[in-house]
Amino acid sequence: MSKLFICAVAELTIVKKEAEWKKTSPLKVVGLFRGRVRRLQEEILRLKERENAFILAHNYQVPEIQEVADAVGDSLELARIAQKKRGPDVIVFSAVDFMAETAAILNPDREVYVPDPTARCPMALMCPREVVSEAKRVHNGVPVVLYINTLAEAKAEADVVCTSANAPTIVEKVGAERVLFGPDKNLGLYVEKITGVRVIPVPEDGYCYVHTMFEPRHIARLRRRHPDAVVMVHPECTLEVQRGADFVGSTSQMYRYAKDSKHEKFIVGTEVGLVDRMRREIEGKTFIPALSRAVCKNMKKNTLEKIRRVLLEKPPENLVMVPEDVANKAKRSIERMLELSEKGK
Numbered sequence: 001m002s003k004l005f006i007c008a009v010a011e012l013t014i015v016k017k018e019a020e021w022k023k024t025s026p027l028k029v030v031g032l033f034r035g036r037v038r039r040l041q042e043e044i045l046r047l048k049e050r051e052n053a054f055i056l057a058h059n060y061q062v063p064e065i066q067e068v069a070d071a072v073g074d075s076l077e078l079a080r081i082a083q084k085k086r087g088p089d090v091i092v093f094s095a096v097d098f099m100a101e102t103a104a105i106l107n108p109d110r111e112v113y114v115p116d117p118t119a120r121c122p123m124a125l126m127c128p129r130e131v132v133s134e135a136k137r138v139h140n141g142v143p144v145v146l147y148i149n150t151l152a153e154a155k156a157e158a159d160v161v162c163t164s165a166n167a168p169t170i171v172e173k174v175g176a177e178r179v180l181f182g183p184d185k186n187l188g189l190y191v192e193k194i195t196g197v198r199v200i201p202v203p204e205d206g207y208c209y210v211h212t213m214f215e216p217r218h219i220a221r222l223r224r225r226h227p228d229a230v231v232m233v234h235p236e237c238t239l240e241v242q243r244g245a246d247f248v249g250s251t252s253q254m255y256r257y258a259k260d261s262k263h264e265k266f267i268v269g270t271e272v273g274l275v276d277r278m279r280r281e282i283e284g285k286t287f288i289p290a291l292s293r294a295v296c297k298n299m300k301k302n303t304l305e306k307i308r309r310v311l312l313e314k315p316p317e318n319l320v321m322v323p324e325d326v327a328n329k330a331k332r333s334i335e336r337m338l339e340l341s342e343k344g345k
């Protein structure tokens with residue numbers, strides 16, 4: 001319940017005001033809040049049906065958004081679902097900019113909307129097209145592998161895209177001794193360690209501000225408190241943090257690992273939204289956030305109210321537009337990833 005409060009402060013403020021006005025008890029405030037969320041969710045489900053829409057939500061979305069989504073997952077899962085899904089005219093992509101762009105590129109015949117156009121990924125913004133083209137000029141002929149957490153304009157400059165789930169596989173399948181890799185330097189170091197392929201970071205020091213919040217001391221402290229727990233961290237964490245973990249993987253890999261594992265307790269080193277999802281969906285196991293303040297405020301800009309507004313009004317400023325020439329080039333690098341990640345499975 002506390003997560004609902006944390007993740008919807010604006011919503012709670014409205015409800016608190018309603019409660020003050022009605023002079024209700026704190027318990028009634030909780031009831032009002034739950035009731036308000038439920039009413040919004042029901043309205044969204046009705047609108048979704050009416051508008052023939054499909055809602056995709058990233059693992060880092062707040063629980064109440066995950067609950068109304070048709071699919072919840074990481075970048076690759078959602079990219080595949082968006083490409084394969086037949087039927088809906090409208091996709092509402094509740095995540096950050098680059099993910100919605102990917103869905104728009106793979107679904108040119110559909111309208112893709114975002115709940116909040118200002119929900120952008122700061123790491124993707126560290127790697128504009130010019131940075132990639134300059135690196136290509138300096139390292140002429142070296143293949144470019146870009147993390148899916150990049151804007152379409154950067155993807156258009158890449159030979160292939162990857163996700164945190166398949167980055168080592170994709171780099172290995174590219175078959176070169178060196179690759180230009182960006183924008184996350186830590187993921188690049190992880191890939192280099194696994195594959196032995198030399199990674200040239202593009203830009204020099206791209207990072208995710210959420211995953212670089214984790215420090216080895218956070219993991220060590222929790223290990224002392226929960227000696228029976230398995231520690232899982234995301235490869236966007238620093239190599240020092242990765243070294244202190246029992247398992248390093250993407251959000252989908254962590255989810256599957258925890259679900260299939262015989263272990264019952266897990267310390268989770270990624271954005272707290274994944275902890276919410278695992279607590280809700282994996283019964284009988286305990287999930288402890290490695291750092292409860294590891295919240296991506298960009299992802300959390302999306303709310304149920306904004307999703308409702310998009311379904312009701314389809315505001316032009318929320319429609320994802322990628323110029324055709326950029327989309328065609330970016331699509332080639334995304335499809336190359338999908339081909340390579342299927343190949344030899």
Ligand code: SF4
Nearest residue numbers: 096121122208210296
């Ligand atoms: S968690 Fe990091 S990589 Fe993901 S959207 Fe937020 S800032 Fe970007």
